Amino acid sequence: MGLDDIFTASVFASAIRLATPYIFAALGETFAQRSGVLNLGVDGIMLMGAFGGFYAVHLAQTAGVMAEPLGLLMGVLVALIVGGLMGLAMAFVSVTLKAKQGISGIGVYLFGLGLSELLFQQWVGTPKSVAGFPRISFPILTDIPILGEIFFHHNLLVYVAFALVPLSAFVLNRTTFGLMIRAVGQNPEAADAMGVSVTRVRYATTTIGGMLAGLAGASLSIALINLFQQNLTAGQGFIAVALVYFGGWRPLTVAAGAMLFSFVNALQLQIKVIGADIPSEFAVMAPYVITIIALVFATKRQEQPTALTKPYERGE
Amino acid sequence: MSDKHLLPTGHARIESLNMSGIVKRFPGVLAADEIDFDVRSGEIHALLGENGAGKSTLMKMLYGLYHPDEGEIRINDAPTTIKSPIDAIQHGIGMIHQHFMLVPSLTVAENIALGMKSSRGFQLDLDVVSQRVLELSDIYNLKVDPHLPIWQLAVGEQQRVEILRALYKGAALLILDEPTAVLTPQEVDGLFRILNQLAADGHGLVFISHKLHEVLEISHRVTVLRDGRRVNTIPTSEATRPKLAEMMVGRPVLLEYEKNAPNPRDERLALRDVSALSNRGTTGLDAVSLRLHGGEIVGIAGVSGNGQQELAQCITGLREVTAGSVTVDGSDVTNAPPAALHAIGLSYIPEERMIDGVIKEFSVAENYVLQDHGHPKYTTARIFMLFNKIRQACRRAIRLFEIKTPSTETLVKSLSGGNIQKLVLARELSRDPGVLIAAQPTRGVDIGATEYIHKQLLEERDKGTAILLISEDLDEIRALSDRIAVMYEGRIVGEVINENVDVEQLGLLMTGGG
Numbered sequence: 104m105g106l107d108d109i110f111t112a113s114v115f116a117s118a119i120r121l122a123t124p125y126i127f128a129a130l131g132e133t134f135a136q137r138s139g140v141l142n143l144g145v146d147g148i149m150l151m152g153a154f155g156g157f158y159a160v161h162l163a164q165t166a167g168v169m170a171e172p173l174g175l176l177m178g179v180l181v182a183l184i185v186g187g188l189m190g191l192a193m194a195f196v197s198v199t200l201k202a203k204q205g206i207s208g209i210g211v212y213l214f215g216l217g218l219s220e221l222l223f224q225q226w227v228g229t230p231k232s233v234a235g236f237p238r239i240s241f242p243i244l245t246d247i248p249i250l251g252e253i254f255f256h257h258n259l260l261v262y263v264a265f266a267l268v269p270l271s272a273f274v275l276n277r278t279t280f281g282l283m284i285r286a287v288g289q290n291p292e293a294a295d296a297m298g299v300s301v302t303r304v305r306y307a308t309t310t311i312g313g314m315l316a317g318l319a320g321a322s323l324s325i326a327l328i329n330l331f332q333q334n335l336t337a338g339q340g341f342i343a344v345a346l347v348y349f350g351g352w353r354p355l356t357v358a359a360g361a362m363l364f365s366f367v368n369a370l371q372l373q374i375k376v377i378g379a380d381i382p383s384e385f386a387v388m389a390p391y392v393i394t395i396i397a398l399v400f401a402t403k404r405q406e407q408p409t410a411l412t413k414p415y416e417r418g419e
Numbered sequence: 420m421s422d423k424h425l426l427p428t429g430h431a432r433i434e435s436l437n438m439s440g441i442v443k444r445f446p447g448v449l450a451a452d453e454i455d456f457d458v459r460s461g462e463i464h465a466l467l468g469e470n471g472a473g474k475s476t477l478m479k480m481l482y483g484l485y486h487p488d489e490g491e492i493r494i495n496d497a498p499t500t501i502k503s504p505i506d507a508i509q510h511g512i513g514m515i516h517q518h519f520m521l522v523p524s525l526t527v528a529e530n531i532a533l534g535m536k537s538s539r540g541f542q543l544d545l546d547v548v549s550q551r552v553l554e555l556s557d558i559y560n561l562k563v564d565p566h567l568p569i570w571q572l573a574v575g576e577q578q579r580v581e582i583l584r585a586l587y588k589g590a591a592l593l594i595l596d597e598p599t600a601v602l603t604p605q606e607v608d609g610l611f612r613i614l615n616q617l618a619a620d621g622h623g624l625v626f627i628s629h630k631l632h633e634v635l636e637i638s639h640r641v642t643v644l645r646d647g648r649r650v651n652t653i654p655t656s657e658a659t660r661p662k663l664a665e666m667m668v669g670r671p672v673l674l675e676y677e678k679n680a681p682n683p684r685d686e687r688l689a690l691r692d693v694s695a696l697s698n699r700g701t702t703g704l705d706a707v708s709l710r711l712h713g714g715e716i717v718g719i720a721g722v723s724g725n726g727q728q729e730l731a732q733c734i735t736g737l738r739e740v741t742a743g744s745v746t747v748d749g750s751d752v753t754n755a756p757p758a759a760l761h762a763i764g765l766s767y768i769p770e771e772r773m774i775d776g777v778i779k780e781f782s783v784a785e786n787y788v789l790q791d792h793g794h795p796k797y798t799t800a801r802i803f804m805l806f807n808k809i810r811q812a813c814r815r816a817i818r819l820f821e822i823k824t825p826s827t828e829t830l831v832k833s834l835s836g837g838n839i840q841k842l843v844l845a846r847e848l849s850r851d852p853g854v855l856i857a858a859q860p861t862r863g864v865d866i867g868a869t870e871y872i873h874k875q876l877l878e879e880r881d882k883g884t885a886i887l888l889i890s891e892d893l894d895e896i897r898a899l900s901d902r903i904a905v906m907y908e909g910r911i912v913g914e915v916i917n918e919n920v921d922v923e924q925l926g927l928l929m930t931g932g933g
Contacts, residue, residue, distance in 0.1 A: 279542070
């Protein structure tokens with residue numbers, strides 16, 4: 104057994120697939136944090152999105168009322184709506200009611216964790232799988248050796264996630280909306296004085312963040328794992344929040360962080376598969392330990408939103 | 420200019436703006452009580468008053484941040500309602516806030532583009548904005564590079580960006596809220612040149628200030644506010660410093676102090692090549708040496724952030740000294756803990772009085788004994804506090820220092836800034852210090868309390884205390900100090916005897932020249 108057995112094409116391919124939910128969730132969280140809202144409820148929103156998406160697809164497929172692609176699209180739509188509503192709730196609590204963001208985020212998490220489980224018990228009962236997004240085979244490209252497996256044989260949501268990375272960078276850096284987001288996160292007083300509604304911008308980003316977290320959940324339940332169970336995400340939403348810090352609030356580096364984390368994760372899975380004599384507990388811990396170490400050494404950056412977690416109040 | 424009714428930017432002038440009978444109530448406070456105020460094109464109208472007199476409240480109503488409960492605003496004789504800052508900007512009113520409304524991480528152009536419609540829809544048009552910024556900098560002679568991020572600019576440059584932005588948005592009338600508070604003397608001169616040019620070009624300007632000499636120098640008319648009421652509006656040519664001060668405070672105020680000749684005694688405090696890091700880990704203090712004798716006041720002048728805070732903290736044991744030594748009365752106290760320094764007679768009036776000076780949720784009496792709560796005179800066996808004795812001592816201090824508080828049990832957070840500062844002063848002086856470090860002792864404090872604090876410091880000096888006065892207010896430094904040391908980038912770059920000082924020279928030292 105050598106390095107060849109560990110660094111296989113399938114490890115790289117699975118790293119890319121595993122990165123998908125992190126990229127969706129972390130990009131969404133990047134928008135929220137750049138505007139000054141720390142949403143710790145991402146994991147709960149992911150669970151609700153995962154369940155919503157799963158249930159829609161499950162209904163469509165068991166009743167057979169919809170064609171398969173349409174059913175999957177419904178799943179995505181439901182995940183976006185459910186996630187958006189949860190994001191809106193977070194915005195209401197933290198922006199309008201000015202609650203402490205750390206606490207309200209944990210509230211959103213626990214709410215999502217509990218409700219997704221309750222609804223699952225009530226409406227589905229036992230774990231069932233659905234036919235999720237199929238892998239796409241591209242003509243010629245997929246057949247390229249090694250590269251084909253790594254890059255050109257994934258489901259649709261993987262490509263959507265990666266396409267969102269440059270798009271998010273563009274929105275943040277090159278559009279008027281992005282400028283408002285950055286200004287509101289750095290100096291809400293200044294933004295307010297320039298006629299930018301701090302409330303509206305933060306509602307928008309937190310809702311977008313929720314929608315992307317919902318989609319992140321669906322990318323697990325109807326594309327990657329194709330089932331729903333209690334606490335399906337197992338804390339992935341919290342890792343996504345950490346990745347935003349790790350990536351210095353920039354979409355490209357946030358996505359790079361997600362890739363790094365997923366790669367280590369894919370490696371540990373591979374090590375288990377080939378039965379290397381490393382205790383599997385260490386392997387499972389590795390991605391988290393590496394994330395913590397990386398966070399400790401991540402320095403303060405210019406992009407850090409100085410108004411993060413601070414509710415904005417106009418006044419003297 | 421071809422059209423007399425247009426400004427150089429091409430926007431229309433505001434020939435006259437009138438506010439009449441303006442009333443604004445906040446819960447429990449009448450912040451504006453039937454105030455009349457007007458500005459004309461080409462005029463610099465100063466709005467003078469103490470903190471809380473209603474200057475900012477009045478102007479925030481003009482800028483749409485607050486809404487008057489009663490009264491009328493007329494622009495060019497047409498009644499106008501200003502609902503929001505956007506509304507104000509559309510009416511040609513711009514405001515330069517005391518704390519700049521700029522986003523440090525964004526560039527000049529991005530800051531100006533913020534909140535404006537882009538010519539390319541949702542996509543930013545920063546090149547178009549930059550072009551226009553350069554045009555305006557030419558017209559108004561306000562040099563600014565639109566591509567630099569704000570955090571790289573000096574304070575005076577940031578202010579120019581603010582002014583440029585207001586002009587960019589078509590401001591005909593500019594409200595400047597305490598615009599000189601953060602500037603060096605040279606920068607103030609530069610600002611005044613800009614303001615005079617703006618007025619000559621037909622802009623109307625409101626200059627909010629509590630500094631008398633600036634008001635006398637720059638304005639055409641002065642309106643004085645006190646406790647939410649307008650005291651009077653007079654042409655500046657008829658105003659004098661004592662007259663304005665009396666209007667502000669409501670009684671005659673001492674503006675120049677009679678100072679006894681300095682009588683320096685033994686050396687009390689000495690710093691030898693003291694270095695320390697700043698909060699950001701960069702050099703905060705760089706080999707600072709300083710001697711302080713009993714019976715003298717040494718002023719530390721400098722622009723904010725040049726090591727003054729680090730200096731005070733190194734002396735008072737709140738920041739680690741990385742090199743050099745601090746001695747008090749000949750004994751080495753380098754990096755000694757604050758309690759040890761208190762014990763040998765060092766007192767400290769901290770710059771951030773609400774953070775380092777008091778615990779605002781504690782009562783006046785509790786704050787009065789923050790260091791001495793374990794002193795034998797306030798305790799039994801140094802453990803059980805004798806609250807009667809504490810209250811008694813506190814009541815005496817309240818009387819002596821004229822602190823306005825309902826009782827010794829009132830929470831400090833409900834007192835005014837001036838009274839909190841008097842409490843801190845009372846506490847520190849009650850400990851009969853040999854050395855007193857006073858950092859920004861009158862910042863944000865009204866003229867009446869300032870006068871009182873200054874008199875106390877001079878009295879303390881005459882009693883033989885060694886006083887280090889750290890202040891960004893040059894007038895304060897000049898009024899009280901015997902010697903003046905200037906700090907720049909963590910070093911003491913010059914030291915002069917106050918009597919033969921030249922303000923121009925001080926200003927140069929403060930900016931690293933000279």
